[in-house]
Amino acid sequence: MAARPTPQNPATPASPPPAATTLGELAALGYEPTPVREELRRNVIARLSAGRPIVEGVLGFEETVVPQLEHALLAGHDVILLGERGQAKSRILRSLVALLDEWLPIVANSEINDDPFAPVSRAARDLVATKGDETPISWVHRSDRYGEKLATPDTSIADLIGEVDPIKVAEGRYLSDELTIHYGLVPRTNRGIFAINELPDLAERIQVGLLNVLEERDIQIRGHRVRLPLDVMLVATANPDDYTSRGRIITPLKDRFGAQIRTHYPRDVATEVDIVRQEARPVNSPGVEVVLPDFMSELVARVSQAARQSARVSQRSGVSVRLSVANHETLIASALRRALRLGETDAAPRVSDLVALEASTLGKVEVEALEEGEDLEVLGELIDKAVRDTFRGSVPQERLPEVVGRFAEGESIETGSGVASADYVRFVAECPPLARVVEGLVGAGAPPSAVASAVELVLEGLHLSRRLNKNESDSGLSTYERR
Numbered sequence: 416m417a418a419r420p421t422p423q424n425p426a427t428p429a430s431p432p433p434a435a436t437t438l439g440e441l442a443a444l445g446y447e448p449t450p451v452r453e454e455l456r457r458n459v460i461a462r463l464s465a466g467r468p469i470v471e472g473v474l475g476f477e478e479t480v481v482p483q484l485e486h487a488l489l490a491g492h493d494v495i496l497l498g499e500r501g502q503a504k505s506r507i508l509r510s511l512v513a514l515l516d517e518w519l520p521i522v523a524n525s526e527i528n529d530d531p532f533a534p535v536s537r538a539a540r541d542l543v544a545t546k547g548d549e550t551p552i553s554w555v556h557r558s559d560r561y562g563e564k565l566a567t568p569d570t571s572i573a574d575l576i577g578e579v580d581p582i583k584v585a586e587g588r589y590l591s592d593e594l595t596i597h598y599g600l601v602p603r604t605n606r607g608i609f610a611i612n613e614l615p616d617l618a619e620r621i622q623v624g625l626l627n628v629l630e631e632r633d634i635q636i637r638g639h640r641v642r643l644p645l646d647v648m649l650v651a652t653a654n655p656d657d658y659t660s661r662g663r664i665i666t667p668l669k670d671r672f673g674a675q676i677r678t679h680y681p682r683d684v685a686t687e688v689d690i691v692r693q694e695a696r697p698v699n700s701p702g703v704e705v706v707l708p709d710f711m712s713e714l715v716a717r718v719s720q721a722a723r724q725s726a727r728v729s730q731r732s733g734v735s736v737r738l739s740v741a742n743h744e745t746l747i748a749s750a751l752r753r754a755l756r757l758g759e760t761d762a763a764p765r766v767s768d769l770v771a772l773e774a775s776t777l778g779k780v781e782v783e784a785l786e787e788g789e790d791l792e793v794l795g796e797l798i799d800k801a802v803r804d805t806f807r808g809s810v811p812q813e814r815l816p817e818v819v820g821r822f823a824e825g826e827s828i829e830t831g832s833g834v835a836s837a838d839y840v841r842f843v844a845e846c847p848p849l850a851r852v853v854e855g856l857v858g859a860g861a862p863p864s865a866v867a868s869a870v871e872l873v874l875e876g877l878h879l880s881r882r883l884n885k886n887e888s889d890s891g892l893s894t895y896e897r898r
Contacts, residue, residue, distance in 0.1 A: 432518045432554035438531045439548030441520055448530050451515075451606055451646050452491035458514045459488045470510045473503050474693065475686040476678070480507070483676045488514070492673025493629055493649040495614065495664075501735020502678040504652040508563070508610045511650065515557035519606060523551035526598050527605040527643070528560070535605070535643050560607030562600050566616040572624045575599045576634050601625075602634055606646045614651040615663050622668045625649070629671035655731075680723060680736065687716035690736055691743045698747040703754045705747055706763040706865045708857055710809045710872055715742045717801035718772070722780055727793045729781035741775040749832070754864070757835050763864035766871040767832045767893070769798050799879055806876025810852060817848035818873065819882050822897045830871055831892035836863035839870045849873065 435441040449457070462469050463485065470481055480496075484507070487494045496504040522529040522539040529539035531552050543550045564570065572578075577599040601609050611617070627633055629649055633642045651672070653664060669675075681687040691712065699705050719742075722734040746764035749771040754762035773794060782790040828842050840863045843850045849870065854861075856869040874895045877883040886894045 428556055429517060432556075433520075435520065436552060437548060438543065438546075438550040438552060441531060441552055442548070446520060448532050449516075451608070451648050454516055455488050455511070455514050455648065456491060458516070459485060462514075469514060470507055471513070472510065472693070473507055474690050475681045476503070476507075480676055480678055483674065487674035487676065490673060493671070494674045494676060495651045495653060495669070495672045496676050496678055497653050497655060498678030499654060499680070499733025499735070501733065501737045502680060503736075504678055505610075505612055507678075508608075508612075508650050508652065509561070511608055511648075512557055512561045515560055515607070517557055518554045519557070519560060520552050521555055521606075523553045527602045527645075528555060528607065530606065530646075535645075560604065561610070562604035562607065563610040563612065564600055565612045566614055568616060568618060570617055570621055572621055573597075573599060575601050575621065576624055576628075577602060601628055601647060601649075602643060602645060604647055605643075608648045608650060611649075611651040614653045619663075619665050622665045626667060626671065629668070680734070681716075681720075684713055684716045684720060687719060687736065687739055688712045691716060691739045694736075694740045695743045695747075698744055698751060700751055700755060702760065703751060704761045704862070705751060706761055706862055706868075707747065708763060708865055708868050710805055710856060711746065711764045711868060712743070713809070714766075714769075714801050714805045714872075715739055715746060717804050718742060718776070718797050721797045721800045721804075725793070725797060727783050727796070729783055732781050734780055738776060738779040741779065742772050745771050745775040750864070753832055757833075759836055759864065761836070761862040761864045763836075763862070763868040765830075765832070765868045766802060766875045767830060767891075769802075770832075770891075772798065802872070802875050803879045806872060806879070809856060810873060810876060811855060814848070814852050814855070815873075815877065815882070818846070818852060819877065819897075821846055821848055822883055822895070825897070827894055827896040828870075828874065829892050829894050830874065831890075833891065834867075836867040839863070839867035843870060 433444060435444050435446075459469050468477075468481070469485055469488070470476070473481075484494065488511075496507060498504055519528065520531055522531050522534055522542060525534070525536065525539050527536050529536055531543065531550060534540045534543050564575065577596050614622075628645065628647060632646070633644045649672075681690060716739055719734055719736070719739045722728045722738070723730070728734065746768050747762075749768040750762040750764040753768075754760070773791065776794055776797075777790055782793045826846065830839075843853055843866060852873055853866055853869040856872070857865040861869075874883060875885075878885040878895060882898065883895050884898050886896070888894075
């Protein structure tokens with residue numbers, strides 16, 4: 416299955432900004448300011464009309480999350496994404512940048528992206544009043560109209576909304592002077608999108624400070640009679656209430672979000688494989704070609720799918736897709752290490768490499784273990800189930816009695832991470848029934864590493880189906896023989 420193409424980075428300008436540099440020149444262009452929600456709505460409509468997705472690079476949500484997000488954007492709603500870790504919540508929020516117009520005119524040097532035709536900050540208002548059509552303007556790329564804050568218990572109102580700048584006061588300004596204000600992250604994202612990750616982690620008194628932003632669309636700072644009518648699309652992420660005990664979203668704030676959208680993990684193996692291939696970093700080395708049989712990609716995805724269904728794995732904290740990505744990278748690294756040590760020119764993960772998943776798995780799942788070492792037992796169960804299901808789905812079962820028959824006649828084979836791929840190729844050449852099964856898995860003329868990978872899947876599948884015996888030695892080698 417081919418990976419889907421990675422979308423173009425919206426932070427990379429596709430065209431230069433318009434040539435207007437003053438308010439008068441901007442007016443001559445016929446520019447008309449558009450509220451950010453209307454801007455998003457217009458661009459969503461354009462994408463839907465053209466048959467293009469509004470969110471690129473996010474797989475498995477086409478029939479569930481994405482339609483709800485489309486509804487929210489068309490309705491002009493603030494959005495909160497609710498879901499367990501590793502469900503692409505942050506990626507979805509960041510992808511909204513691509514729905515903004517590429518360039519936005521602002522009053523030059525404005526801290527809060529003031530609209531040249533309707534400035535809201537004191538500094539911008541004074542500048543426009545003084546210079547009129549000669550007011551200098553600058554152009555802001557859409558990538559600079561997105562702000563994000565990871566909510567932490569020590570986040571303050573000053574961080575989000577703003578505070579009096581003591582340096583400006585020391586310079587001689589009065590406390591009541593609006594120009595003494597140092598703006599926080601939210602007003603600095605005026606006319607753009609502001610995202611808060613893990614919203615429940617904000618202290619409740621800080622959440623209260625966001626109520627005006629969501630309802631009245633303005634901010635108030637300290638005791639100042641400053642009301643800045645902001646044009647901000649507020650989006651947020653949160654884990655389900657039963658997962659985190661660090662905090663909660665206060666009811667008045669939750670009520671002000673127009674849409675709450677529940678995300679989910681990939682619901683099928685094929686989608687998880689697609690995501691892994693899109694997200695995994697390449698692991699390679701000069702002189703060694705890495706081969707990844709489809710059944711091994713499927714096996715990695717099935718480990719995560721099995722963990723999400725296991726009663727022995729905590730489902731409250733979830734099993735992230737990052738587990739599949741990390742396991743995928745680890746298997747390839749294990750195969751590459753073997754090829755380098757044995758001097759082979761091609762490498763492919765095998766079933767015997769699955770032991771390497773201990774390091775990449777146990778830190779990403781919470782096992783409901785009562786005794787020390789039980790987590791390894793659970794991992795072994797998950798891997799066995801993944802191998803068994805992959806074997807049954809990939810290998811034609813009607814071809815297997817002949818293979819088992821050869822072992823019943825006294826055939827045996829030693830496998831392991833230290834066994835060269837050429838040894839598997841020789842064994843297959845001497846066992847025609849197994850050769851036919853292997854060819855069905857990896858095709859004729861497959862490289863030796865892929866043949867070795869297919870052989871181990873077949874043998875381990877037969878062992879887990881109780882049709883072959885498997886004896887493991889302390890050296891890490893395994894011998895498959897008749898029962």
